[in-house]
Amino acid sequence: MTLVLENLAAGYGGTTVLRGINLVVPPSSVVALLGANGAGKTTLLRVASGLLKPSAGRIHLEGRDVTGSSPHQLVRRGVCHVPEGRGVFPSLTVRENLVLQSVAGNESDAIARAVSAFPRLGERLSQLAGTMSGGEQQMLALARAYIQSPRLILLDEVSMGLAPKIVDEIFEFLAMLAQSGASLLLVEQYVTRALEVADFVYLINRGEIAFAGEPSELDAADVFKAYVGVGL
Numbered sequence: 001m002t003l004v005l006e007n008l009a010a011g012y013g014g015t016t017v018l019r020g021i022n023l024v025v026p027p028s029s030v031v032a033l034l035g036a037n038g039a040g041k042t043t044l045l046r047v048a049s050g051l052l053k054p055s056a057g058r059i060h061l062e063g064r065d066v067t068g069s070s071p072h073q074l075v076r077r078g079v080c081h082v083p084e085g086r087g088v089f090p091s092l093t094v095r096e097n098l099v100l101q102s103v104a105g106n107e108s109d110a111i112a113r114a115v116s117a118f119p120r121l122g123e124r125l126s127q128l129a130g131t132m133s134g135g136e137q138q139m140l141a142l143a144r145a146y147i148q149s150p151r152l153i154l155l156d157e158v159s160m161g162l163a164p165k166i167v168d169e170i171f172e173f174l175a176m177l178a179q180s181g182a183s184l185l186l187v188e189q190y191v192t193r194a195l196e197v198a199d200f201v202y203l204i205n206r207g208e209i210a211f212a213g214e215p216s217e218l219d220a221a222d223v224f225k226a227y228v229g230v231g232l
C-alpha cells in the first residue's frame with residue numbers, strides 16, 4: 001500500500017517538531033527512516049498512524065486523502081503501528097494478547113498464523129506476556145501486527161535492546177512481510193541492517209528530511225553524521 005506524506009508539519013502544543021516532510025512509501029517496499037535521538041522519527045510514525053494530527057500538510061493512502069483520520073479508521077484501511085517499547089499487554093497471556101487482535105470467530109486461525117511466524121510463541125501461549133524475555137515480547141508484538149494482515153506497517157525500533165540472534169530473526173520476518181506484499185516504514189537504530197533490508201532510505205535531521213534515496217547512494221559516514229547531528 002502506498003503512503004504519501006506531503007509537506008507535513010506536526011508537533012506538540014506550541015512546539016513544531018516536523019517541518020516540510022515529503023515522504024513516500026511505495027507498494028511492497030521497505031523504507032528506512034533514520035536519524036538522531038529526538039529528530040522526530042517516532043513523531044512521524046505517530047502522524048502516519050493517526051495518533052497525532054498534523055498541523056499542516058496532507059497524508060495520502062492509496063491515493064486517498066486520509067488527513068485527519070482516526071487511528072481506528074487507519075487500522076481499518078490496513079495500517080498497523082508497532083510502537084516504541086513493546087506493544088503487548090504484560091498482565092495478559094500470550095494467547096489473550098493474540099485473541100484481542102483477532103476478529104471474533106477467527107481466534108484459532110489468528111493464533112495459528114502467529115505461531116507460524118514465530119513458533120516459539122506456540123510453546124508459550126499460556127504464559128503471561130510480561131514474564132517473557134524482551135525478544136519474545138517483541139515477537140509477540142510483531143505477531144499481533146501480523147495477524148491483522150496489515151498492508152502498511154509502521155515499526156518503531158523493534159530491535160531495540162535485543163540480542164543479535166533475535167534481531168536476525170526479526171529482520172528475516174520483516175523481509176518475509178515485505179515479500180508478501182506489505183509496505184514497511186522502519187525506524188531503526190541498527191543502521192547497517194536497516195540499509196540492507198531497505199529499498200529506500202530517508203534521513204531526518206531536526207524534524208526535516210536531510211536525505212531521500214536508495215541505500216546504495218548513502219555511505220556509512222553520511223549516516224553517522226546524521227546520527228551525531230552534524231548534518232550531511
Ligand SMILES: Nc1ncnc2c1ncn2[C@@H]1O[C@H](COP(=O)(O)OP(=O)(O)OP(=O)(O)O)[C@@H](O)[C@H]1O
Pocket residue numbers: 012017035036037038039040041042043044
Ligand atoms: N508527547 C510529547 N510532548 C512534547 N514533546 C514531545 C513529545 N513527544 C516527543 N516530543 C519531542 O519531539 C521531539 C522529537 O521526538 P521523537 O520522539 O519524535 O524523536 P525520535 O527521533 O523518535 O527520537 P529517539 O531516537 O530518541 O526515539 C523531541 O524533541 C521530543 O522531546
Ligand SMILES: [Mg+2]
Pocket residue numbers: 041042043084156
Ligand atoms: Mg523514537
